[in-house]
Amino acid sequence: MNAASLELLRQGAAELGLELSPAQEAQFGQLLRLLQEGNARLNLTALKTEPDIVLKHFVDSLTCLRGGHLTGPLSVVDLGTGGGFPTFPLAIMQPHLQLTPLDSTRKKIDFVRETALALGLDQVQPLVGRAETLGQQPEHREHYDRVVVRAVAALPILAELALPLLKVGGVLVAQKGPVSSEELLAGRRAAETLGGRVQEVDAFTLPELGDARTLVVVEKIRPTPSKYPRREGVPNAQPLFWKTK
Numbered sequence: 001m002n003a004a005s006l007e008l009l010r011q012g013a014a015e016l017g018l019e020l021s022p023a024q025e026a027q028f029g030q031l032l033r034l035l036q037e038g039n040a041r042l043n044l045t046a047l048k049t050e051p052d053i054v055l056k057h058f059v060d061s062l063t064c065l066r067g068g069h070l071t072g073p074l075s076v077v078d079l080g081t082g083g084g085f086p087t088f089p090l091a092i093m094q095p096h097l098q099l100t101p102l103d104s105t106r107k108k109i110d111f112v113r114e115t116a117l118a119l120g121l122d123q124v125q126p127l128v129g130r131a132e133t134l135g136q137q138p139e140h141r142e143h144y145d146r147v148v149v150r151a152v153a154a155l156p157i158l159a160e161l162a163l164p165l166l167k168v169g170g171v172l173v174a175q176k177g178p179v180s181s182e183e184l185l186a187g188r189r190a191a192e193t194l195g196g197r198v199q200e201v202d203a204f205t206l207p208e209l210g211d212a213r214t215l216v217v218v219e220k221i222r223p224t225p226s227k228y229p230r231r232e233g234v235p236n237a238q239p240l241f242w243k244t245k
């Protein structure tokens with residue numbers, strides 16, 4: 001990683017109250033290189049330049065740590081991880097998290113597995129599958145302390161995909177762009193139907209770029225009714241309390 005990009009990473013982390021050790025800086029440098037190589041083969045991300053990757057993937061992912069919901073020895077599913085975000089920045093900065101990056105696309109999970117191995121991140125255990133299916137399987141349903149999700153779907157869809165995976169007392173941390181009042185209302189209603197309650201809506205801007213972001217935190221307060229999640233594709237096609245596009 002060049003000196004200017006490293007400085008962007010340090011500043012972005014500092015805004016979140018984080019200081020990178022030399023070992024963590026080296027891991028981010030290696031991640032950058034592996035992502036650029038992987039991208040040439042697999043088209044994992046539209047972001048190609050170093051500062052773009054550093055700000056829009058690394059620093060952006062670290063903002064999931066706002067509010068302190070992702071610290072300590074917690075089991076965390078990263079639902080729809082794609083090329084490994086926010087999993088990798090979280091794993092580097094919070095080594096006590098037990099992370100399960102989940103994606104329905106095998107080639108993405110293969111990349112995440114190889115990259116975790118190369119970075120020595122043993123606490124990252126990737127999984128191929130769809131959240132709708134896993135959410136109905138006893139070994140995954142109501143099994144995790146946290147679900148984190150970045151850039152996957154509208155809130156009512158996320159609520160249906162994520163809340164069944166959480167233990168009662170667990171928390172969904174959904175990182176999104178700007179959230180309209182309509183989406184938030186639908187998200188609140190969906191969360192209530194699924195055993196959750198919106199606990200916090202944290203609107204902020206990304207360091208350096210100023211892009212709008214929202215962290216929506218949903219606590220699971222009772223078990224999810226057994227009919228949720230509905231079968232594959234239905235949460236997206238017929239979102240609870242939300243119009244389809």
Ligand SMILES: C[S@@+](CC[C@H](N)C(=O)[O-])C[C@H]1O[C@@H](n2cnc3c(N)ncnc32)[C@H](O)[C@@H]1O
Pocket residue numbers: 079080081082083084085086102103104105108129130131132149150151152161
């Ligand atoms: C836009 S990408 C976001 C990737 C990553 N979270 C990021 O921020 O860069 C959305 C990812 O979610 C995955 N996905 C969407 N719906 C899913 C589901 N129901 N179960 C598992 N993965 C899903 C897709 O395969 C895709 O890789």
